[in-house]
Amino acid sequence: MTEQKRPKWADWADHIRSLDDPAKNYEKPEALGDLTIIDLSSRSMAGPYCSSLLAELGAETIRIEAPGGDLVRSYSPNGFMHRGTGMAYIQEGRNKYHITLNLETEEGRDILKSLVGQADILIETFPAGKMDAWGIGYEELAKINPRLIYTSITGYGQFGPESGRNQYDYDNVAQARSGVQYATGEVLPEGKTLEDMPYATSTKAGPWIAWAVSGTFAAVGILAAVYYREMTGEGQALDVSTPEAYERLNDYMLHWYADQGVVNERFGNLDTCLWLYGFYPTKDGGVFLGGLRLEMWKAFVDIVGKYDEWGAEQWTTLAPFMKKDWQLKYQAMINPETLRYTSQELTMKSIEYAKKGRLAPITPVVAEIVPPWSAMHDEVWRDRGVFTPVQDPVYGSIVCAQAQWKSTETPPRTKWACRPVGYDNGFVYLKYMGYGPVKLWEMTEKGII
Amino acid sequence: MPDVFKDYVKKKFSKPGPLKGVRVLEVCTLLFGPSGPSFLAEMGAEVIKIELPPAGDVTRSLNPFGWFYKEQSPMFMHINPNKYYMALDLHIDMGQQIFKELAAKADIVEFNLRPGVTRRWNIGYEHIKEVNPGIIYIEKNGFGQWGTYAEQDRPSNDGASQALAGYAWMSSFPKRPPLKQSIWICDYYGGLMGEVAVLAALHHRRKTGKGQFIEMSQTENIMRVMNWVWPYQQLTGKGVEPTGNRDQCICPADTFLCADNLLAALAAPGPDEFLGLCQAMGKAELAVDPRFQDHTVRLQDENALAILKIIADWARTKTADEIEALGKEFSFAATRLHNAKDMNEDPQRRERGFVKEIDDPLYGQYVEHEFPVMMSKTPPKIKWTVRPVGFDNEFIMAKILGRNQTQIDELYLHGVLGKWKDMQGRRPPSDWDGQAGYIIRR
Numbered sequence: 001m002t003e004q005k006r007p008k009w010a011d012w013a014d015h016i017r018s019l020d021d022p023a024k025n026y027e028k029p030e031a032l033g034d035l036t037i038i039d040l041s042s043r044s045m046a047g048p049y050c051s052s053l054l055a056e057l058g059a060e061t062i063r064i065e066a067p068g069g070d071l072v073r074s075y076s077p078n079g080f081m082h083r084g085t086g087m088a089y090i091q092e093g094r095n096k097y098h099i100t101l102n103l104e105t106e107e108g109r110d111i112l113k114s115l116v117g118q119a120d121i122l123i124e125t126f127p128a129g130k131m132d133a134w135g136i137g138y139e140e141l142a143k144i145n146p147r148l149i150y151t152s153i154t155g156y157g158q159f160g161p162e163s164g165r166n167q168y169d170y171d172n173v174a175q176a177r178s179g180v181q182y183a184t185g186e187v188l189p190e191g192k193t194l195e196d197m198p199y200a201t202s203t204k205a206g207p208w209i210a211w212a213v214s215g216t217f218a219a220v221g222i223l224a225a226v227y228y229r230e231m232t233g234e235g236q237a238l239d240v241s242t243p244e245a246y247e248r249l250n251d252y253m254l255h256w257y258a259d260q261g262v263v264n265e266r267f268g269n270l271d272t273c274l275w276l277y278g279f280y281p282t283k284d285g286g287v288f289l290g291g292l293r294l295e296m297w298k299a300f301v302d303i304v305g306k307y308d309e310w311g312a313e314q315w316t317t318l319a320p321f322m323k324k325d326w327q328l329k330y331q332a333m334i335n336p337e338t339l340r341y342t343s344q345e346l347t348m349k350s351i352e353y354a355k356k357g358r359l360a361p362i363t364p365v366v367a368e369i370v371p372p373w374s375a376m377h378d379e380v381w382r383d384r385g386v387f388t389p390v391q392d393p394v395y396g397s398i399v400c401a402q403a404q405w406k407s408t409e410t411p412p413r414t415k416w417a418c419r420p421v422g423y424d425n426g427f428v429y430l431k432y433m434g435y436g437p438v439k440l441w442e443m444t445e446k447g448i449i
Numbered sequence: 450m451p452d453v454f455k456d457y458v459k460k461k462f463s464k465p466g467p468l469k470g471v472r473v474l475e476v477c478t479l480l481f482g483p484s485g486p487s488f489l490a491e492m493g494a495e496v497i498k499i500e501l502p503p504a505g506d507v508t509r510s511l512n513p514f515g516w517f518y519k520e521q522s523p524m525f526m527h528i529n530p531n532k533y534y535m536a537l538d539l540h541i542d543m544g545q546q547i548f549k550e551l552a553a554k555a556d557i558v559e560f561n562l563r564p565g566v567t568r569r570w571n572i573g574y575e576h577i578k579e580v581n582p583g584i585i586y587i588e589k590n591g592f593g594q595w596g597t598y599a600e601q602d603r604p605s606n607d608g609a610s611q612a613l614a615g616y617a618w619m620s621s622f623p624k625r626p627p628l629k630q631s632i633w634i635c636d637y638y639g640g641l642m643g644e645v646a647v648l649a650a651l652h653h654r655r656k657t658g659k660g661q662f663i664e665m666s667q668t669e670n671i672m673r674v675m676n677w678v679w680p681y682q683q684l685t686g687k688g689v690e691p692t693g694n695r696d697q698c699i700c701p702a703d704t705f706l707c708a709d710n711l712l713a714a715l716a717a718p719g720p721d722e723f724l725g726l727c728q729a730m731g732k733a734e735l736a737v738d739p740r741f742q743d744h745t746v747r748l749q750d751e752n753a754l755a756i757l758k759i760i761a762d763w764a765r766t767k768t769a770d771e772i773e774a775l776g777k778e779f780s781f782a783a784t785r786l787h788n789a790k791d792m793n794e795d796p797q798r799r800e801r802g803f804v805k806e807i808d809d810p811l812y813g814q815y816v817e818h819e820f821p822v823m824m825s826k827t828p829p830k831i832k833w834t835v836r837p838v839g840f841d842n843e844f845i846m847a848k849i850l851g852r853n854q855t856q857i858d859e860l861y862l863h864g865v866l867g868k869w870k871d872m873q874g875r876r877p878p879s880d881w882d883g884q885a886g887y888i889i890r891r
Contacts, residue, residue, distance in 0.1 A: 006600055007565075007600050007602055008565075009564060009565030009568075009569075010600065012564060012565040012568055012573075012594070013564060013565075013594060013595035013596075013599065013600060014595070016564075016594040016595055016662070016664065017594075017595040019662065020594075020662065020664060029653070029657075031649040031650060031652055031653040032649060032652060034656065043718070043719060045676075049676070053645055057649045071718060071719055071744065074718075074744045074745050074748070075677070075698040075699055075718075076677065076681070076698055076745075076748065077677070077681055077689070077697045077698055077748075078697070078748060078749055078750050079744075079745040079746060079747075079748035079749045080681065080684075080685060081745065082680070082684050086677070086698070086745075087677035087678075087680050087681040087684075087698070088676060088677040088698055090677075090680050091676035091677060091679070091680060092676055128450075132451060137451055138451055138453050138825075139451060139452060139453060142453075155782060156797065157797075157801055157823070158450060158451055158454050158823070159450040159451075159454040159455075159457060159800075159801065159823075160796075160797045160800045160801040161796050161797050161800055162797045163450060163797075165777055166777075166780045167776060167777070167780060167781065167782045167783075168716075168719065168722070168782055169782070170696075170699065170702055170716035170718075170782045171696065171699075171702075172694070172696045172699070172702045172703065172704070172714050172716055173702075173714045173715065173716050173782040173783065173784050175714070176704060176712070176713075176714030176784050176785075176786045176787070177714075177784045177786075177787050178787070179787050179788055179789060179791065179792050180630070180631065180632050181694075181704070181714075181786060182786050182787065182788040182789075183631040183632075183788070183789075184628070184629075184630050184631040184632075185628065186621075186622075186625065186628070194706060198622070199621070199622035199625050199693065201694075201704075201706075201712070202694075202704070202712055202786055203620065203621065203622065203628060203693065203694060204620075204694050204704065204714075205616070205620045205630055205634070206616070206618075206619030206620040206675075206689075206691055206692070207616060207619065207620075207674050207675045207676075207678070208674070208676070209634060209638070209674060212638070212674040213638060213641070214821075216638070216641050216642055216645060217641065217821055217822050218822065219645050220488060220492075220641065220644050220645055220648060220822070221467075221492075221822030221824060221829075223644075223645065223648035223649060223651075223652065224467035224468055224492050224648060224824075224827070224829075225467055225824060225826075225827065226648075226652060227467060227468060227471075227648065227651060227652065227655075228467040228468075228469075228826070228827050230652075230655055231470075234826055235826075236453075236824055236825045236826035236827065237451065237453045237454070237824075237825040238822055238823065238824050238825070239454060239822070239823040239824075239825075240821060240822050240823075241801075241803075241821065243787075244798070244801070244803050244821040245821040245822075247792065247803075247818065247821070248818050248820070248821045249632055249633075249634065249637035249638065249641075250632050250792075250818075251523070251524050251527045251528065251632065251633070252513055252523040252524050252527055253789040253792065254789060254792045254793060254804065254816055254817070254818060255518065255523050255526070255527065255815060255816055255817070256513060256516060256523065256789065257789035257790055257792070257793050258793050258815065258816040259516075259518060259815070260516060262513075262516070262789070263788050263789045263790055264513070264631070264788075264789050266631070267631065269626070269628065269629045271608075271629075271631075272513040272514060272631070273511050273512060273513045273514075273524055274511060277606075277608055278608070278629065279608070279612070279617070279626070279627060279628075279629050281626070286612075286626060286627060287612065288608040288609050288611065288612035288617075288629070290604075290606045290608050290609060292479070292507060292511070292606070293507060296604075318510070319510075319515070322511075322512065322514065322515060323514060323515055324514050350603075351601050351602075351603060354602055354604075361602070363604065364604075365603075365604045365605055365606055365608070365609050366609075367605070367608070367609035367610075367612040367613050368612060368613065369612040369613075369617055369618060369627045370612065370613060370615055370618065371615055371618045371619075371688050371689070371690075372614075372615030372618060372619055372675065372678045372679075372682065372688060372689045373615070373682055373688030373689070374615070375613065375614055375615040375672065376615075376678075376679055376682055376683075379597070380592075380596050380597045380598050381668075381669060381672070383596055383597070384593060384595075384596045384666070384669060386669050386672060387679065389683075398680050398683070398684075399679045399680055399682075399683040400679065400680070401672050401673045401675065401676060401679050402673070403669065404642060404665070404669055404670045404672070404673035405642065405643065405646045405663055405664065405665040405669075405670065406593070406663070406664050406665075407646065407650070407661050407662060407663040407664070408661045408662045408663075409650065409653060409659055409660075409661030409662075410649060410650060410653045410661065412646075417680075
């Protein structure tokens with residue numbers, strides 16, 4: 001990283017860093033240290049992601065798996081395993097206690113009820129009806145613990161005409177059902193078919209974003225329910241459907257169709273609503289260019305030396321640029337200009353322009369489109385604590401994305417990465433049930449744990 | 450259906466929202482900033498959106514291909530429901546004083562500005578903490594409040610985060626250029642995660658009386674979502690590359706072209722699900738094929754590609770609806786790809802009240818998404834949409850600060866409070882009668 005002159009407000013940066021640097025997280029209290037969570041998630045990563053967010057804030061989180069472990073432990077590219085665990089769960093087992101319990105047995109369900117009597121929050125992702133059929137649905141458990149916040153995350157919700165489906169919730173299916181995938185992807189040029197260009201089709205996001213969104217909405221709902229419970233003493237049931245959660249982040253599509261009959265279609269790397277806003281090629285890859293105010297678009301045109309030629313001085317509004325034909329016209333004009341530079345050169349031009357350009361401090365957003373490999377090795381994110389490896393006693397040094405936000409008082413933190421199946425049976429059953437080694441052996445023999 | 454959700458939609462308005470009594474001030478524009486406070490407003494918090502008069506939030510200008518709804522930006526409408534609209538000039542001392550008076554009576558304040566701006570406006574964390582030690586104060590932006598990128602004064606937005614996080618890189622088909630999402634995922638998702646931080650802080654405050662300062666970079670936040678990517682890269686020494694619609698951690702999980710040229714997505718990694726899919730294809734023997742029997746083995750690239758090819762050939766002989774129906778019958782996850790028409794017409798979304806009609810005094814009846822967490826005792830609900838710039842000034846000033854009309858007029862005179870500019874998206878719709886929607890009428 002080259003030395004740079006610090007900005008006028010550097011004392012602010014230093015001051016905030018002194019208060020919220022993740023390196024000091026362990027000097028601070030935890031916001032949710034008083035809450036106990038039972039995570040029964042099965043097959044869905046939305047549940048474990050939700051409980052991770054709460055466990056990062058100090059909630060004592062008991063992850064219950066069927067003996068043998070949950071299927072999510074096998075989720076990994078190319079089937080790659082590290083000490084028996086896939087890459088997905090090695091991230092989202094974080095800070096949790098892992099126990100096994102066979103809910104197919106009556107004794108197992110009785111144990112669950114005892115744990116629920118001592119818990120604040122329960123998270124489950126079974127197809128709707130499964131928990132009720134076992135006799136451990138919300139109604140039953142609320143009798144034992146009326147303060148319980150019982151959270152279901154599923155594909156089709158707890159009520160509604162499709163809720164009876166005996167199907168688990170998967171991210172790619174949720175992305176497809178949300179309407180987002182439909183409108184994302186490369187445009188198939190006229191006269192071409194999918195046989196010619198199989199990639200010019202509706203395309204889902206690479207990360208498990210639907211699961212992450214439903215898990216995060218669930219976490220937000222849980223925390224709001226905790227707030228209400230602290231005031232009234234009442235627990236409740238929460239129902240999150242993953243496709244709905246992800247669809248909520250879809251903006252105008254629903255309304256556009258209702259009012260105009262327009263089905264929002266794919267627009268490649270441009271944006272139906274925004275200008276300047278898209279991905280453009282460079283000598284060595286590509287950049288995102290953005291500027292939602294007229295001056296930012298003009299500043300970009302100035303940076304590539306076309307301010308006079310394209311008549312930027314005369315532009316008084318961005319409105320015509322948002323129209324489809326203008327977007328395509330200007331995209332074709334911009335492409336050869338950005339191709340004259342590397343991504344880094346364009347980025348630095350934008351930063352310099354903010355200091356010396358004719359429209360300074362206004363400057364367009366320029367951001368290199370990097371592979372995840374580069375993101376992980378970017379010194380700036382490392383300095384901000386995002387990729388600090390966790391020193392895990394079982395799995396060794398593991399890079400865990402963390403410090404997704406920072407705070408002066410109760411920041412999130414990652415203490416351990418994961419645990420093998422049933423690793424905490426001894427501790428948790430002793431702490432919550434008073435079961436010692438003799439009883440545990442007996443239960444293992446009976447196939448309960 | 451569990452009894453607890455019986456008549457949920459019908460009885461929604463017989464129960465409070467969970468955040469009843471929580472007051473939030475937002476000084477936010479575009480999407481990343483305002484989306485978070487909206488989620489709180491949908492859960493019953495009182496959210497006051499403070500804009501700079503007279504033009505306000507720039508989102509009021511944004512629109513898909515020139516379509517406005519009653520002269521308002523549909524984006525702005527969707528992202529800003531249930532709020533009270535105040536226009537206060539924070540560049541001037543009297544505006545800053547009013548803000549502090551409001552903040553003294555608020556629980557949460559939210560900003561999305563460049564680092565250091567709130568301090569320049571004398572409403573930084575230290576200023577507000579003086580008048581309200583319990584305040585929960587969040588600043589959201591591209592690169593946080595410190596670090597090299599922040600100190601370069603780089604502007605940012607959703608697309609930049611998709612680019613810088615590696616998110617876009619891994620979202621295209623193999624060997625194709627990186628692909629941007631059609632939704633502003635890093636904005637909306639950042640807004641959502643910000644509320645995890647805020648609500649956890651609220652819980653901590655209840656126990657200790659202490660407030661706090663929170664900062665979020667939207668790029669760092671979206672990297673949290675890409676969970677498996679990081680240890681995979683670390684432990685294998687290989688970079689993650691895109692795989693199109695195929696989920697590279699789960700097999701089979703992909704989107705397929707069907708006989709009717711529509712698309713269907715399915716997933717069947719569990720032993721029962723995989724067997725169900727094989728049976729649906731009339732090829733039960735595949736479930737015991739050594740290449741496919743065990744999920745970890747099935748995930749190995751050559752096996753995964755082999756089974757996906759078999760499914761793709763089969764899918765081409767079925768309609769998308771047939772595949773969805775077979776998924777129901779054989780208990781593996783499957784759906785036809787939904788679009789905006791499905792969003793509007795699907796009975797599931799309607800009966801759950803997830804898609805519903807709003808009846809707004811200024812903008813009339815229109816269709817909207819409900820908050821996607823159904824809460825049995827405290828249903829979240831969207832009630833109204835956006836307002837012109839400064840529309841609720843009088844109400845806020847009277848209700849919270851006890852100012853009378855003479856005092857309020859004085860503030861208008863000094864330009865502390867402002868009303869909308871005569872401009873699309875800022876002023877009321879042209880059919881407005883001069884009264885509708887006002888809480889305090891003159």
